[in-house]
Amino acid sequence: MRIIGCCHANDKPAIVSLPPTPVADSDPMKDDFATKTAAFSTQARQMEQWWREGIPLVAAMDARIEKLDDQELIVCAPLEPNRNHMATAFGGSLLALATLTGWGIAKMLAGEAATHVVIQSSQMKFLQPVNSQLRARCAWPNDRDRERFARSLASRNRARIDLEIALFSDVTPAAEFSGRFVALNDTGYG
């Protein structure tokens, strides 16, 4: 599976600092399984660190990347800093975790081709209380949607993508989040 733009070297100055680009020999576009796995692991560690440094709420929630591979991104957070009075997850924490997870996928898709990635709209259905670890999963979009996103960003300096994020109480389905994310490339011209 081709990861669009997430690890491309690019010296162009960006308004938003992107995580450091992994070294060339850990490019996940290479076919070797061990190399791809190592590259995803590096990418996950860098993104998590970047989140925690740039978004104080991520540190307060103690959100961590549990998995990043060519299938999906999974972000989890312990219940304790995200609980409410009933010792279940605060709805605001679940919304924040879903937003972060979708934004992570959108940001990696856009890579160095965008200076901003923002959320434009969202819907959430809360299905069950979360009384264990919070977990959010977002799959990479299919090839057609990724190509459309990359093409639009290259030609119009703007692209949007709709992402579905599933939320779990540990492994039990608990909520469903849909988010529309927009990537913008602010070229500094008109």
Next chain:
Amino acid sequence: MRIIGCCHANDKPAIVSLPPTPVADSDPMKDDFATKTAAFSTQARQMEQWWREGIPLVAAMDARIEKLDDQELIVCAPLEPNRNHMATAFGGSLLALATLTGWGIAKMLAGEAATHVVIQSSQMKFLQPVNSQLRARCAWPNDRDRERFARSLASRNRARIDLEIALFSDVTPAAEFSGRFVALNDTGYG
């Protein structure tokens, strides 16, 4: 304006601990303006303390009740603990603040008649970046919706209410949140 159930004394044990009931001489159902104002002020202080003790994320966000009267509830939070890499508000913080504000109104509406108040679904439109204090405002529902909610809770031990929460970057409109909240009275029977 009659505030349904928010300050009624009730010795019935509840699964969720409600904020301490204000003393009788600060009942906002009384007509005297100064008395009503004092009662809302007490109610706001107690709810804010209850939030901060029961929901760690509220303390992390430094969310505070700015205003509670017979028109609306306004909850605000400083930008710093809620910022992202771009020094604008993290979308997850805005969603969490809106959830908290709607839940506050729904909880006060339900009062002692409900043991639980939960969010069932939500939609958010992000209109503008928030680069100043975060502020969320929810008006009390109209009399008809409040009466329907109270009647359903009394007769069916369950009621739902749809609330609109407006979000601001200080005083500039920045996002629109709609939430459906459900109040349940778990009687312990059936």
